[in-house]
Amino acid sequence: MAEVRVAREIRPPEPPPEASQLGFVVWLRKNLFNSPFNSVLTVIGLVGVFFGARSGLAFLLADERRWSVIPPNATNYAVEAYLRDSLERIWISVAIVAVLAGLSTSIWRPTGKTSWGKVVAGLRGFGAAALVLGFLTPGGFGPRNLIMIVGAAMIIATAVALRRLRERAKVETIPTLAVLSAAIVVVLAVIWAMPIASSTQIPWTVMLVTGVVAYLLGRLVVARSSLRVLKTAVVAAWVLSLPVIYMTVQRGPIIPWDRVGSWLPGIAAVTIIGLGAIRLVTRLDRERAALVNAALLAASIGVWFVSIPMIVRFLMIAATVFSLAAPTFAASSRGARNFSIGWVAIVLFITYFVTMSLTSRGLETRVELLGGMNVTFLLAIGGMLLSFPLGIMLALGRTSTMPVFRLMSTGYIEVVRGVPLITVLFFGDKVVPRFLPPGLDFEGVVKAVMVIALFSAAYLAENVRGGLQSVSSGQREAARALGMTTGQMTMLITLPQALRAVIPALVGQVISLFKDTSLVAIIGLADFFRVARDIVPNQPVSLGSVIENLVLAAVVYWVFTFSFSRASLRLERRLGVGTR
């Protein structure tokens, strides 16, 4: 029988040894050879890594690989068949994004800090990776030795730096903004030092400078005006930037001004009706407000039976929705003012959207105008923006107490989640045209955005539903006790908390949506993946460079999704989701 030992006194645990006392050998023994089984695993792993990485690198760096065909095709990867004499339109799009990014940085100032120790450790890891890669790369002298020398130099330099910095490395920090500035400088240096993309040296420099200038201007404005208004304006500008870029800037539409002019009286009339309705509904008692709403509802159905421009019919529906939602959002006088501004903005946006949808593009091409990374971004961002409202509506429908809505939402969600995306894409590509009147069909890209949004909304709805269920019923009861209507309770109490709780899941959904955009290659859209798989390997100069292009595609997608997931981890930590 084992002897039972009883501690006579409780001693405080000894402090762990200082990290600097633990040498490399101790680290090895602790992490790689701490048991016979682990030692065997380590040896097997090392041998596997050595041969695996070596043969992989030998395959990728063999003489037959033609990596030199990648840089000349940069424009193809980015925009594919976009008219080469209209590329300035692409640059204008990039500039819009750069300006918005600069402004946003100045408004939401990145507050994070990085310690010097982390930066130096990162550089050391980089050097170690270079050393290992150089060691594993087969072949004689040449770039291999250069890589190894650089790696070794980095390790030695960082070791010296760490010794010099010692304690200070842990304490002293660099603001994220400084890291960002350094990154911009490095990118500029790379652009000008590397000969690979000489044709875009000047445009990219202009874009970076534009972003920096926008940041500085933003700082000036921020110092002088209300941050709340600015934030709203910039968020609205981000949302608007997508239709502006893809419907106006890149299509060069031919706007039929006389037709648009003939709509104006109707649009003005509906705007005034909407404003009046919002005012009436928020002032009158419930019974009379309901009468106003009923009249609007009747009018919005009635306009479909008289000959009136289509846009007026849409606007009437929007007016009814706004009037119905007015009691929820426009209870206070300030709320009413903001709500009215929102209504006018929506009228302008719908007018813009419908006008742009009805105009033909001014740029002549035989094939789809948009392609490459450009289209991948459009599909991902457009699909995401459209799927959010739809997904939230479906989630609300699925958790609703009204059985018909619940049945319809549940049916939609389960059917869409049960089939693969490719069937839904084929549905948009091949089946939808059969259900539309002859002559009415959308461009392939537009249909793909809609279909991806419809598909993604079903998954999003399940995530949001999880969030809705996580909101405690006490919150709802409190809202009821305060006399809130169901609409107010949902929009002001339940949804904000639900959405906050599921941010990680939503980002995960966005990441998988981004990866899923590659499927449009199967239905023949020229997205980035199709350019890399089919179009570039079939060009005379780069004929047969399949593996090179596939590796490139993998790396590009990886960089994007990996940075998304890292950003989402940071966001999660900042919001403190799951820690409260």
Next chain:
Amino acid sequence: MSIVAPQTKPPIWRNGTVLKWAAQIGVFAGVAALGWILVSTAMANMRAQGVSFDWEFLTDPPGIQLAEGIFTRPASGLEVFATGIVNMLRITVSGIVAATFLGVVIGISRLSSNWLLSKLSTFFIETIRNIPLLVQIVFWFFLCSLFFPALNGVDAGPIPGWLVVTRKGISLPWIFPQQTFWQWLVFVAAGVVAARWMVRRRVRQLEETGQNTHPGRYGFLVFVAFAAVGWWAHPLAGALGWVWQLLAGIVATVPLIGWQLVLGGAAVFLAARWIFRFLDSRRTPAGLARLTDDDYFRMFLAGALGLIGAGVFLLVPGLTDLIARVTEFVLRFFDAKFDFLRTGAPLALGRPSIVTPGRFPQIGPTGMTLTPAFFGVWVGVTLYTAAFIAEIVRGGILAVSRGQTEAGLALGLKRGRLLRMIVLPQAFRIILPPMGNQYLNLAKNTSLGIAVAYAEPIQVGQTLFNQTGDTIQVFVLWMAFYLAVSLVLSSIVNWYNRKLALVER
């Protein structure tokens, strides 16, 4: 003085129930109207183009060839789909097994105390998860079809005669079911039942006496004994052939109207039974509980579905006919697999071979041959799913409270045993639901095989509608197939989940 609210009913436009139902019926009517407009447009379009909506392409010769599968020269549209479905199931089933194994190993490795192993697993997961599956599938396909060794002669492969890896495909030795396999299967199934009985009995003994009765070993022995006896005794099971024959005969002789009545009656009966059970579940000792809108709606829906089902069976004889014919076909299929006089081993080993029918050597049919397309899709979906499963496994293991591990260590369990007997069984309960989702994703992701022309349902369907123009019908078949797969897989997972769930008292 007290204020007494007037006890009048609210007017109809302020009655919550009325308003709610009006809104629901209004929206439903709107959706139905939209659907009706779309369908009538589609019918007008088809009439204008002179296309008719029918299902004849399912029985007509399609005039296409498929790259691989059970019917490479299908005689009908049905055979085309059957080939696609079997190809899809091949990847799904083998992929699920492989991805589970790989995912569990990698997920555990990521938590290993061995720095190298855990970093390697992290590297694998972060690489595979962040690259679109489509890119990976196309990559593996091209890697196989462009860079594997060429098929030069009969001595191809790393191990000639056993393992052949070439640009034309990979061939492995495999155990193939023979003519008598189905008869043997009856014995195997009986073995499973008997082994279950034996395990339960032994477990009961163990619980009563506290002595190790080795339930697992005994169960396994019983199973092996049944399988071994069946290996030679399987012709006895051939007698079942008569049973199948008899049943098929009955199905064929009952007139159609009989089946219509039976199926229609079954629909009404099921609906009625559901409604009565539902009412029972709402009954409390104090009488029937107040039913909500939702409850009435459910009963209404169940009743309506039952009546609609009965109506469809009675008014559309074609559907009942199809069901009867499929049943008969299945019974005849079984009948053909059983024969008293059939002898021989139920399984046989097949080894890869190289044949040279014309000028160029080809991989022969004797081994299990995987085409480059199969290789690409299989490796792609397996690795991709394994990466996700690994993360699920890691999360599940971390979710088991640390006290369990410490208690196990305190009892003197070694790490391997601790993992196997304490941690994994508890983690499994957490892991199972998300794992089921991954299996579903794997099944759906096989549809990406179309990118490398692997003959799965989407690819064969596309080939078919390119020939016939029956896009809507093919789309309906796709939906039906994938929804059925989702339903089957999720009910298996749910059933297993219920079985594993903690019994709460």
